[in-house]
Amino acid sequence: MRIGVVVNPIAGMGGRVGLKGTDGKVAEARERGAEQRAPDRAVAALSALKERAPDAEIVTYEGEMGAEEARRSGFDPEVVGKPGGSETTAEDTRNAVRQLATEGVELILFVGGDGTAVDVAETLSELDGEIPMLGVPAGVKIYSSVFAVTPKAAGRVAAGFDRLEEREVNDIDEEAYREGEVRTELKAVARVPVAESLQSSKQLGGGTVESLADGVADEVEDGVTYVLGPGSTVGAIKTRLGFDGSPLGVDVWRDDKVLVRDASESEILSALGERNVVVVSPIGGQGFIFGRGNHQISPDVLRRSEVEVVASRTKLDGIGVLHVDTGDQEIDGSLRGWRKVRIGRFERRLLQVR
Incomplete structure (x- = not known):
């Protein structure tokens, strides 16, 4: 099996520093102290591939666009090109795909x-080819259904598949996203290898959350720091607590005061107190509670916090299990298992986290 590998090494850099994306923001992300995450996620995927299919042939570009990660994973890649400069661009990605094809x-x-x-x-x-594609999730936002659930899952799917499906490729306007508005647009339909439970489905909408928000507000305790994640469900909780939160950002609140609005990872860590509670809602349809769209709530934040998951009944009806993908095996392991999800003022539903 010959697999073409393309890594966007700057993908996801804007997440933990609160930029909600990296398009056009690489310099600012670096100034804020952002670190690359895509190369390590590429290694996780390729290591899983190496374990399942050790004889697979890797064809890729030089440097961090694939060759370095392939070598770190135990492969001896065939290198067929290199990026045009020190900072990779979208055109480098497109050129790599053209060459690999x-x-x-x-x-x-x-x-x-x-x-x-x-x-x-x-x-x-554009090439009118029949080559399928599969994504290893490394970006801040994942609205397309061409990605595996985790990097390791991507490697396992790539190692052996016998079925393809047409899946949607979506993108959003990052500038609008940073202002709290989601504008999704269907960009393409791609052929994707699939495996049950190893890939994300298309995003689905949620339901009413008023009673759920009342329940969280009823149980707020003095002196406790609340890290409130993005999305409309947690947004209803922010409104119930009496402040206008950032719709797609993370806000930190304690004792009737907003400590940080639209916080970065470092700002969250600085605002944490003796006892901290992270409140998040899964992405509809996909079921992710950490690792998609809320990278600011990092493993370091989670190590110092309790976690409360909230979701409407309607949202959970489209989710079989919950997922975590923080990139930290210890934290992911501590979050996995059976977890009570608040679905109303008093009601909770038991759901498995994988």
């Missing part, structure tokens, strides 16, 4: 977010 690869395994997915899908469409 001529090398007889059976799959394009890419590492990035929705923007990278668009670059890969549109390029494959």
Whole structure:
């Protein structure tokens, strides 16, 4: 099996520093102390692939666009090109896909977010080829259904698949997203290898949350710091607590006061107190509670906090299990298992976290 690998090494850098994306914001992300996360996630995917399919042939670009990560995973990659400069661009991704398509690869395994997915899908469409694509999630936002649930899951799917499905590739306007508005747009339809429970489904909407928000507000305790995640469900809780929260950001609240609005990881850590509670709601349809759209709530934040998961009954009806993908195995392991999810003022539902 020949697999073409394309890594967007800057994908996801804006997440933990509160930028909600990296498009056009790489310099600012670096100034805020952002670190690359895509290369390590690429290694996790390729290591899983190496374990399942040790004889797989990896074809890729030089440096952090794939070759370095492949070597770290135990492969001896075939290198067919290199990026045009020190900082990779969308055009480097597109050029890599064009070159890999001529090398007889059976799959394009890419590492990035929705923007990278668009670059890969549109390029494959221009080539009128039949090569499928599969995403290793590394971006801040994941609205496309071409990604595996985790990097390791991507490696396992790539190692052996016998079924393809047409899946949507979506992207959002990052500037609007930073202002709290989600504008999704269908960019392409791609052929994707699939495996049950190893991939994200398309996002679905939620339901009413008023009684749920009342329940959280009723149980607020003095002196406790609340880290309130993004989304409309937790947004209703913010409103119930009496403040206008950032719709797609993370807000920190304690004793009737907003300590930080639209906080970065470092700002959250600075605001934490003796006892801290993180309140999050899963992404509808996908079921992620950490690792998608809330990278500011990092493993370091979670180590110092309790976690409360909230969701409407309608949202949970479209979710079989919950998922975590923080990139920290210890934290992910501590979060997995059976967890009570608040679904009303008093009601809770038991759901498994994987």
